[in-house]
Amino acid sequence: MSLAARQIGTARLEVIVADITTLSVDAIVNAANASLLGGGGVDGAIHRAAGPELLAECRTLHGCETGGAKITRGYRLPARHVIHAVGPVWRGGNAGEDDALASCYTSAIELSHAHGLASVAFPAISTGIYGFPAARAARIAISATVAALPAAPTLSRIIFCCFSGQSAALHAQAMADFGSPCAD
Helix, strand or coil: CCCEEEEECCEEEEEEECCHHHCCCCEEEEEECCCCCCCCHHHHHHHHHHCHHHHHHHHCCCCCCCCCEEEEECCCCCCCEEEEEECCCCCCCCCCHHHHHHHHHHHHHHHHHHCCCCEEEECCCCCCCCCCCHHHHHHHHHHHHHHHHHHCCCCCEEEEEECCHHHHHHHHHHHCCCCEECCC
16 A cells, blocks of 8 residues: 555656565666675665575676676565665765665666566665664655656656565655645
């Protein structure tokens, strides 16, 4: 069930509270570290749910830079693909963190479009152990996604999959500034 939804052009943006590893979408986004070899939080949960084949494929990718993203198969996940986006570690806000975080969303949307995907689900990238302030991250997530959508006409559904009600409320508040509400 969507806690909030907006129509932006031909794409529906939704905010939900759920376990991202359970979503049946074309791709889920992994809040990955630069090695792409698994870690804690969302990253660890995705690797555990996808199985060892995901780690084996990630080893062939040779990591990823902060702000970038790479795509793999989803293996044992309901999602067909995993897009691994490397978010920034929060260093006080003066080390390019905002731009790097926005780039994670833009890069993931570009990969989604390049692979002809129609649906993608994002976690709240960098807001866990990386310490990015959650309200600021939610605003960046929504604004970067909305800005990237015109170049990705294949995308018709974007989900902001939050682990907590508090994170979902922040995303819903940020999304209220964009587009028209959807009737559910």
